Amino acid sequence: GxxxxxxxxxxxIQEGEDVSMxxxxxxxxxxxxxxxxxxxxxxxxxxxxxxxxxxxSNGRLTxxxxxxxxxxxxxxxxxxxxDVGIYFCAGSYNNNxxxxxxGTRLTVKP
Amino acid sequence: KAGVTQTPRYLIKTRGQQVxxxxxxxxxxxxxxxxxxxxxxxxxxxFEYFSETQxxxxxxxxxxxxxxxxxxxxxxxxxxxxxxxxxxYLCASSLGGIYNxxxxxxGTRLTVL
Numbered sequence: 001g002x003x004x005x006x007x008x009x010x011x012x013i014q015e016g017e018d019v020s021m022x023x024x025x026x027x028x029x030x031x032x033x034x035x036x037x038x039x040x041x042x043x044x045x046x047x048x049x050x051x052x053x054x055x056x057s058n059g060r061l062t063x064x065x066x067x068x069x070x071x072x073x074x075x076x077x078x079x080x081x082x083d084v085g086i087y088f089c090a091g092s093y094n095n096n097x098x099x100x101x102x103g104t105r106l107t108v109k110p
Numbered sequence: 111k112a113g114v115t116q117t118p119r120y121l122i123k124t125r126g127q128q129v130x131x132x133x134x135x136x137x138x139x140x141x142x143x144x145x146x147x148x149x150x151x152x153x154x155x156x157f158e159y160f161s162e163t164q165x166x167x168x169x170x171x172x173x174x175x176x177x178x179x180x181x182x183x184x185x186x187x188x189x190x191x192x193x194x195x196x197x198x199y200l201c202a203s204s205l206g207g208i209y210n211x212x213x214x215x216x217g218t219r220l221t222v223l
Contacts (some may be wrong), residue, residue, distance in 0.1 A: 033211065040162075042114070042200050042214030088153065092209040101151040 006101030017078040023089035028069035033090040114215035130190040137204030142184040147198040
């Protein structure tokens, strides 16, 4: 499938630090999804966003639907070792062309 | 509610063989999609089935095929396996389809020797 631009590709952080990652697209979306994938497992849906400017939290995770509708951000506060994994964004517009980012690989050092 | 299940979890085949993977969606979900995931290409969409009909299709050769049964369970078949088919094959189920929230299974790790 076509790819979104997701950055950074990888992050190495210390336990307790905050994390930010983002996805951008050249076209507008009306749905943004964030997934986390643990090694050897399938992606798990973390947060779904359906409205420009929307800010949604799920525990220590917060995601925002960019006001331009071309980007989305995921923040993780006070990281812990179990946050390790690959985080994917996905976006679609009017039920067309769901695209996935290449993923951000997060490593948390205790 | 039980999640998406995939069988088998691991599979080793040789070039030229064929393979069938199985996926059972979340109860009530009628959409089942299949994805190939490799380190180099990331997540790539194969196809989606909804109510036993293929509704969307990605850009994969005809060696990759699928079907869906009346109970929404789906199978994916790959014929004449190539080394490059080694990948994690993920199945996802959804109420509305591939453009909505999808719930992924654990995947089947296929290794082609």
